[in-house]
Amino acid sequence: MQKGKQSVLFDKPIFIETVSSVVGKKESEGPLGELFDVVVEDEMSGKENWEKAESALLEQAVDKLLVKTRYKKEDFRYMFAGDLLGQLIATSFGVRRYEIPVFGLYGACSTFGEALALGAITVSSGAANQVIAAASSHFASAEKQFRFPLEYGNQRPPASTWTVTGCGAAALTNETQPVAITGITTGKIIDYGVKDSMNMGACMAPAAADLILANFEDLGVDEKYYDCIITGDLGIVGRKILIDLLHEKGHDISGRYTDCGIEIFDAASQNTQAGGSGCGCSAVTFCAYIMKNITGGKWKRVLFVPTGALLSTVSYNEGESVPGIAHGVIVENLSSQSN
Amino acid sequence: MQKGKQSVLFDKPIFIETVSSVVGKKESEGPLGELFDVVVEDEMSGKENWEKAESALLEQAVDKLLVKTRYKKEDFRYMFAGDLLGQLIATSFGVRRYEIPVFGLYGACSTFGEALALGAITVSSGAANQVIAAASSHFASAEKQFRFPLEYGNQRPPASTWTVTGCGAAALTNETQPVAITGITTGKIIDYGVKDSMNMGACMAPAAADLILANFEDLGVDEKYYDCIITGDLGIVGRKILIDLLHEKGHDISGRYTDCGIEIFDAASQNTQAGGSGCGCSAVTFCAYIMKNITGGKWKRVLFVPTGALLSTVSYNEGESVPGIAHGVIVENLSSQSN
Numbered sequence: 001m002q003k004g005k006q007s008v009l010f011d012k013p014i015f016i017e018t019v020s021s022v023v024g025k026k027e028s029e030g031p032l033g034e035l036f037d038v039v040v041e042d043e044m045s046g047k048e049n050w051e052k053a054e055s056a057l058l059e060q061a062v063d064k065l066l067v068k069t070r071y072k073k074e075d076f077r078y079m080f081a082g083d084l085l086g087q088l089i090a091t092s093f094g095v096r097r098y099e100i101p102v103f104g105l106y107g108a109c110s111t112f113g114e115a116l117a118l119g120a121i122t123v124s125s126g127a128a129n130q131v132i133a134a135a136s137s138h139f140a141s142a143e144k145q146f147r148f149p150l151e152y153g154n155q156r157p158p159a160s161t162w163t164v165t166g167c168g169a170a171a172l173t174n175e176t177q178p179v180a181i182t183g184i185t186t187g188k189i190i191d192y193g194v195k196d197s198m199n200m201g202a203c204m205a206p207a208a209a210d211l212i213l214a215n216f217e218d219l220g221v222d223e224k225y226y227d228c229i230i231t232g233d234l235g236i237v238g239r240k241i242l243i244d245l246l247h248e249k250g251h252d253i254s255g256r257y258t259d260c261g262i263e264i265f266d267a268a269s270q271n272t273q274a275g276g277s278g279c280g281c282s283a284v285t286f287c288a289y290i291m292k293n294i295t296g297g298k299w300k301r302v303l304f305v306p307t308g309a310l311l312s313t314v315s316y317n318e319g320e321s322v323p324g325i326a327h328g329v330i331v332e333n334l335s336s337q338s339n
Numbered sequence: 340m341q342k343g344k345q346s347v348l349f350d351k352p353i354f355i356e357t358v359s360s361v362v363g364k365k366e367s368e369g370p371l372g373e374l375f376d377v378v379v380e381d382e383m384s385g386k387e388n389w390e391k392a393e394s395a396l397l398e399q400a401v402d403k404l405l406v407k408t409r410y411k412k413e414d415f416r417y418m419f420a421g422d423l424l425g426q427l428i429a430t431s432f433g434v435r436r437y438e439i440p441v442f443g444l445y446g447a448c449s450t451f452g453e454a455l456a457l458g459a460i461t462v463s464s465g466a467a468n469q470v471i472a473a474a475s476s477h478f479a480s481a482e483k484q485f486r487f488p489l490e491y492g493n494q495r496p497p498a499s500t501w502t503v504t505g506c507g508a509a510a511l512t513n514e515t516q517p518v519a520i521t522g523i524t525t526g527k528i529i530d531y532g533v534k535d536s537m538n539m540g541a542c543m544a545p546a547a548a549d550l551i552l553a554n555f556e557d558l559g560v561d562e563k564y565y566d567c568i569i570t571g572d573l574g575i576v577g578r579k580i581l582i583d584l585l586h587e588k589g590h591d592i593s594g595r596y597t598d599c600g601i602e603i604f605d606a607a608s609q610n611t612q613a614g615g616s617g618c619g620c621s622a623v624t625f626c627a628y629i630m631k632n633i634t635g636g637k638w639k640r641v642l643f644v645p646t647g648a649l650l651s652t653v654s655y656n657e658g659e660s661v662p663g664i665a666h667g668v669i670v671e672n673l674s675s676q677s678n
Contacts, residue, residue, distance in 0.1 A: 078525060124464045
């Protein structure tokens with residue numbers, strides 16, 4: 001089951017039974033707009049503050065998942081979930097009413113990959129037959145947490161990204177389904193010393209490169225093994241850095257590579273600068289766009305690499321760098337019908 | 340392997356090979372002072388801020404663990420770690436130099452239980468042979484994060500607790516050792532609506548009661564199954580509430596129950612009010628005191644229940660309650676010599 005230094009290939013695949021995605025109005029107006037399950041027109045979700053609005057996204061994603069899945073709520077033994085806010089308050093208050101045992105996770109914007117990985121390990125161990133993996137972010141709660149008050153109306157440099165308002169949730173199971181998690185590669189914290197909180201793509205690209213190289217080495221494969229390699233939220237700037245870093249190592253991924261942050265917005269018309277970001281970015285793009293392409297057979301095997309910038313206002317103001325992390329998940333269509 | 344609704348009994352036990360503990364000066368002056376591996380006399384650890392001082396605690400605990408263990412650093416495939424600070428900066432910056440794949444966890448002060456549980460599941464699955472579980476807290480970084488500037492010199496009510504400056508780390512393995520994790524019970528978020536951030540024992544006691552009752556029910560046992568039941572940081576106030584809540588359900592745990600927050604300080608002479616708290620409280624008490632008593636044979640079977648209060652200044656200032664969570668870990672001495 002263990003492969004190389006950082007990877008696991010599951011002896012028995014862990015299946016993705018169903019997924020759900022909830023997004024805000026801006027995300028619904030982007031190129032993937034029609035693929036999301038629920039669009040929340042009110043950015044406050046009828047709540048009195050941004051944090052509760054983000055918790056509401058999580059509730060709506062889990063509610064939708066529980067409608068779409070053929071499993072009962074009681075069948076899900078654990079929930080693996082996280083968000084960007086201090087002390088994971090969007091998650092803590094969002095999952096409260098489900099009464100499902102919960103493992104709180106923090107991997108910055110890579111959290112959905114961490115949740116899929118730990119969820120898959122847990123099902124693989126036999127400790128659960130079904131689990132839920134989820135991650136959320138909200139543009140306004142993230143700006144409040146990490147940057148400026150919205151009322152300040154700060155300018156956004158070209159390398160900055162736009163935090164996705166959204167939540168994705170996935171139901172993992174040990175029962176056969178067409179699409180499965182067949183392996184994972186878990187990331188180390190990689191710090192190239194970048195200190196620009198408005199250029200998170202540059203902070204995260206080295207972690208993504210390290211993770212993808214580790215995956216290739218551990219499995220004895222190269223980029224041609226995958227129909228698509230998809231990072232979480234490197235955006236336009238980080239994309240170029242990643243391609244360059246891998247090119248230096250002899251790998252040209254450019255023909256089979258994309259990034260959730262690039263796919264989710266039309267940067268030119270939506271004024272999102274380098275692209276989308278946040279835990280919700282890779283989560284909703286996976287649950288809508290990536291799963292659709294795998295289920296439909298366009299891609300047989302994908303390396304999904306949510307990326308995280310370990311940014312905090314405290315460490316940033318203390319002069320620290322912004323290290324990156326990435327969590328890789330191999331997702332395959334195992335049904336013979338697909339092509 | 341699955342037992343009841345929330346528990347797991349591992350088909351093959353997951354062993355605790357070695358543990359390490361690092362504490363501050365105040366903790367070294369408490370009743371458990373002689374048991375800790377490393378005492379950091381300088382509360383700043385020679386760093387320029389509290390957050391880096393906390394990262395240094397984590398580094399010292401992991402360094403010590405790597406000295407004590409018979410495994411090489413490369414044998415540890417994953418680190419499961421977390422702390423109380425926003426975006427887990429103590430952990431992120433503390434684990435950076437080890438180049439071990441890391442899963443960042445947040446369960447408030449229950450994080451060490453979450454790390455042991457997920458570490459044990461992961462070893463059980465075969466995804467790793469050895470992993471490290473760790474959690475840290477620091478009095479000054481926690482006060483800065485959650486309460487008042489130290490310079491303000493606020494008064495501390497009797498129900499308040501004192502965040503432990505310390506970090507505990509454990510090496511888990513699939514190779515036979517005397518002491519093992521034989522099962523886990525994973526907590527749900529329990530919210531009785533308590534809103535007093537200076538009385539976290541009251542916030543967490545219902546979660547601890549719910550967890551202990553779930554453990555009893557899932558395993559078909561009662562308090563007599565354990566030589567000792569040990570919560571994380573309920574303190575004197577939470578202890579009484581927990582005993583009362585369980586008494587209402589027909590269980591008298593008072594004769595075989597203690598709390599890490601009560602054990603670690605002499606509240607009367609050390610001016611720590613209701614007791615110790617923080618991720619580090621249950622982590623260092625486990626790695627020093629509890630492991631010593633299990634290894635030495637005083638206790639054959641322990642239910643270790645780190646408790647967390649899901650407190651954030653943002654949610655608190657927005658009028659939210661402080662929900663609790665608890666993560667239960669069954670630790671046993673499996674060597675026939677012990678008694």
